[in-house]
Amino acid sequence: MKVSELGQFGMIDVVAKMIEESRDSRVDSWHNLLDGIGDDCAVWKGDTANQLAKVDCQVEGIHFNLNIITWEELGWKSLAVNLSDIASMGGLPCYALVSLGLPLDTQVEDVVQLYKGLLKLAKQSGTAIVGGNMSSSPHVFVDITVIGKTGNPAGKYLTRSAARPGDKIGVTGWLGTSAAGLEMLTQKLEFEAQISACLRQAFTQPEPRLAEGRLLIEKGVKAGTDISDGLVADLGHICDSSQVEAVIQSELLPIRSEVVEAFGERSLQMALSGGEDYQLLFTGRPEVIEKAMKVSKYPLTVIGDIKAAQTGRTSSIVILDSKGSRIEPQKTGWDHFKRR
Amino acid sequence: MKVSELGQFGMIDVVAKMIEESRDSRVDSWHNLLDGIGDDCAVWKGDTANQLAKVDCQVEGIHFNLNIITWEELGWKSLAVNLSDIASMGGLPCYALVSLGLPLDTQVEDVVQLYKGLLKLAKQSGTAIVGGNMSSSPHVFVDITVIGKTGNPAGKYLTRSAARPGDKIGVTGWLGTSAAGLEMLTQKLEFEAQISACLRQAFTQPEPRLAEGRLLIEKGVKAGTDISDGLVADLGHICDSSQVEAVIQSELLPIRSEVVEAFGERSLQMALSGGEDYQLLFTGRPEVIEKAMKVSKYPLTVIGDIKAAQTGRTSSIVILDSKGSRIEPQKTGWDHFKRR
Numbered sequence: 001m002k003v004s005e006l007g008q009f010g011m012i013d014v015v016a017k018m019i020e021e022s023r024d025s026r027v028d029s030w031h032n033l034l035d036g037i038g039d040d041c042a043v044w045k046g047d048t049a050n051q052l053a054k055v056d057c058q059v060e061g062i063h064f065n066l067n068i069i070t071w072e073e074l075g076w077k078s079l080a081v082n083l084s085d086i087a088s089m090g091g092l093p094c095y096a097l098v099s100l101g102l103p104l105d106t107q108v109e110d111v112v113q114l115y116k117g118l119l120k121l122a123k124q125s126g127t128a129i130v131g132g133n134m135s136s137s138p139h140v141f142v143d144i145t146v147i148g149k150t151g152n153p154a155g156k157y158l159t160r161s162a163a164r165p166g167d168k169i170g171v172t173g174w175l176g177t178s179a180a181g182l183e184m185l186t187q188k189l190e191f192e193a194q195i196s197a198c199l200r201q202a203f204t205q206p207e208p209r210l211a212e213g214r215l216l217i218e219k220g221v222k223a224g225t226d227i228s229d230g231l232v233a234d235l236g237h238i239c240d241s242s243q244v245e246a247v248i249q250s251e252l253l254p255i256r257s258e259v260v261e262a263f264g265e266r267s268l269q270m271a272l273s274g275g276e277d278y279q280l281l282f283t284g285r286p287e288v289i290e291k292a293m294k295v296s297k298y299p300l301t302v303i304g305d306i307k308a309a310q311t312g313r314t315s316s317i318v319i320l321d322s323k324g325s326r327i328e329p330q331k332t333g334w335d336h337f338k339r340r
Numbered sequence: 341m342k343v344s345e346l347g348q349f350g351m352i353d354v355v356a357k358m359i360e361e362s363r364d365s366r367v368d369s370w371h372n373l374l375d376g377i378g379d380d381c382a383v384w385k386g387d388t389a390n391q392l393a394k395v396d397c398q399v400e401g402i403h404f405n406l407n408i409i410t411w412e413e414l415g416w417k418s419l420a421v422n423l424s425d426i427a428s429m430g431g432l433p434c435y436a437l438v439s440l441g442l443p444l445d446t447q448v449e450d451v452v453q454l455y456k457g458l459l460k461l462a463k464q465s466g467t468a469i470v471g472g473n474m475s476s477s478p479h480v481f482v483d484i485t486v487i488g489k490t491g492n493p494a495g496k497y498l499t500r501s502a503a504r505p506g507d508k509i510g511v512t513g514w515l516g517t518s519a520a521g522l523e524m525l526t527q528k529l530e531f532e533a534q535i536s537a538c539l540r541q542a543f544t545q546p547e548p549r550l551a552e553g554r555l556l557i558e559k560g561v562k563a564g565t566d567i568s569d570g571l572v573a574d575l576g577h578i579c580d581s582s583q584v585e586a587v588i589q590s591e592l593l594p595i596r597s598e599v600v601e602a603f604g605e606r607s608l609q610m611a612l613s614g615g616e617d618y619q620l621l622f623t624g625r626p627e628v629i630e631k632a633m634k635v636s637k638y639p640l641t642v643i644g645d646i647k648a649a650q651t652g653r654t655s656s657i658v659i660l661d662s663k664g665s666r667i668e669p670q671k672t673g674w675d676h677f678k679r680r
Contacts, residue, residue: 003451004444008474011448015455019469022459029434029468042470044435047387055437055485057475094369095384097395099439099483104344104677108351111343115355119362128369129359130382134348135397136677139478143439145395145485337444337476 075117083208088226090217101137158224163242167283177202179274415457423548428566430557441477498564503582517542519614
């Protein structure tokens with residue numbers, strides 16, 4: 001069987017099972033491991049804080065296209081997608097290692113621009129770039145590992161498995177902006193300057209919500225992830241891990257006016273299924289979410305409720321419009337190994 | 341200018357300078373950093389031990405060819421090259437994150453075999469695989485980050501910059517065996533079974549010298565690296581970092597009888613310039629090296645001496661035969677970005 005037939009998540013399941021079977025609790029590293037494969041980051045017990053680690057890769061032609069993103073933007077974004085996973089656990093980033101694959105005819109100046117973007121975000125987020133690798137490769141790839149830690153004395157972190165019936169579902173910022181930006185860039189659509197800048201920014205320069213992740217933990221939120229695959233897909237990961245169901249009210253979804261202006265009715269589907277917003281998606285008791293919303297400087301929006309699981313996995317997320325009618329998402333996620 | 345014109349090491353210098361300029365010592369991570377870009381691993385102060393981290397990537401067609409290495413061997417080797425860097429600092433591996441790039445038509449069974457090899461070495465070395473990523477990609481790559489720590493109470497580790505005039509130069513194991521294996525496999529050479537198995541093993545299943553790295557530190561050795569690019573190239577890194585010169589006695593080089601039997605006179609050049617042996621190369625006071633040699637269960641061999649730097653960089657390593665005549669190495673290293 002080919003990986004394209006099994007799919008990315010099937011392949012990960014096979015490997016995760018092999019790794020789990022190799023676990024040896026007599027070994028310190030395994031003994032100290034709190035969360036391995038399956039959440040946004042790995043978590044292990046350190047001496048004074050829990051440690052977090054995450055690897056993510058951007059491959060040319062798969063994740064990015066140098067016709068629509070600059071090298072500097074690519075550098076920023078490649079680090080941002082990793083920091084977003086640290087944010088989604090409510091952690092602090094500390095160190096990063098950067099592995100580059102570069103074709104022989106890559107311009108030195110392009111690599112300098114890539115590092116310029118990457119170092120801008122590293123500096124802004126307090127991440128030290130401590131190691132790296134450069135390899136020749138038929139195409140460009142940027143593979144980054146970030147090592148972080150929990151940012152609170154108790155070592156608490158957000159997980160996908162902590163959602164409970166009765167929780168409110170919240171998101172940071174806006175949804176669908178990055179998908180709108182990608183469509184604008186790939187279809188070469190023209191909008192007025194302010195709209196165009198907003199959409200491009202969302203797609204090429206996502207801001208990992210590090211401060212918000214830590215704020216959520218501080219206020220008592222326990223469940224969270226980041227929106228990389230799209231709201232429906234990532235909420236699905238929370239529902240699967242927590243064995244709960246979710247109801248989303250579509251009229252509550254925070255969508256930027258620029259997206260509505262540019263794409264009209266299609267903006268709802270972009271908000272539901274568009275990936276790469278790198279906003280946080282979280283659930284918590286209503287009073288906890290309210291406390292967080294009161295003090296957050298960045299917008300937090302309640303978009304629905306967590307319910308007890310009753311039906312099967314395939315219908316674990318219900319999306320309702322303002323009249324109570326169900327809306328079907330056009331796309332429920334992204335599988336790297338499925339042929340398109 | 342293209343990266344192929346500047347070369348891998350020139351490109352690393354450019355990036356290392358940018359990273360150094362971005363350093364901000366008010367940030368904890370930077371403040372705690374002991375060694376960043378430029379040695380085998382990054383090193384930073386942890387709470388009870390110094391922490392080590394390293395990333396390395398194996399790219400299909402560049403580092404490996406699936407016609408001559410099996411998927412299982414590739415899994416082992418991809419982790420081994422990283423663990424070898426931890427060994428070269430005298431550290432203990434703890435955690436690893438594995439990022440895979442896979443073409444859509446990759447067989448699921450091949451990925452299972454890759455993980456089988458990888459997990460075999462992970463188990464043997466006490467490394468927990470705690471995270472990963474799978475991406476579709478036009479060709480296979482295996483990018484692994486290993487996080488480790490110093491294995492002694494004082495937090496000591498081996499560096500490339502600690503070699504001093506008067507030091508003896510030592511190596512673990514044998515040199516050139518991997519290069520002999522690569523040549524046998526690429527040229528489809530046939531030898532008797534025992535020779536063939538020995539050469540294949542060295543190239544496809546290198547054993548990171550973790551125990552030896554820790555033993556060297558325990559006995560007082562301070563300078564070390566691993567032999568990935570070849571003896572002359574890696575000794576060159578020590579000489580550059582320590583600002584010293586080296587004299588190698590060719591008749592002292594430990595070369596397996598299997599290599600001599602298979603390649604005759606060419607075995608000397610394989611030992612000098614062949615890469616990927618993943619043995620340790622170290623320097624230390626004569627009495628310190630002697631102490632280590634007395635207790636090591638694995639062979640350690642003295643191959644030369646460190647001298648004060650007098651001449652320029654280009655002649656920092658002198659290789660002498662038994663009559664005191666100079667031998668020129670055929671190849672002094674490997675540059676990923678140089679066209680071949």
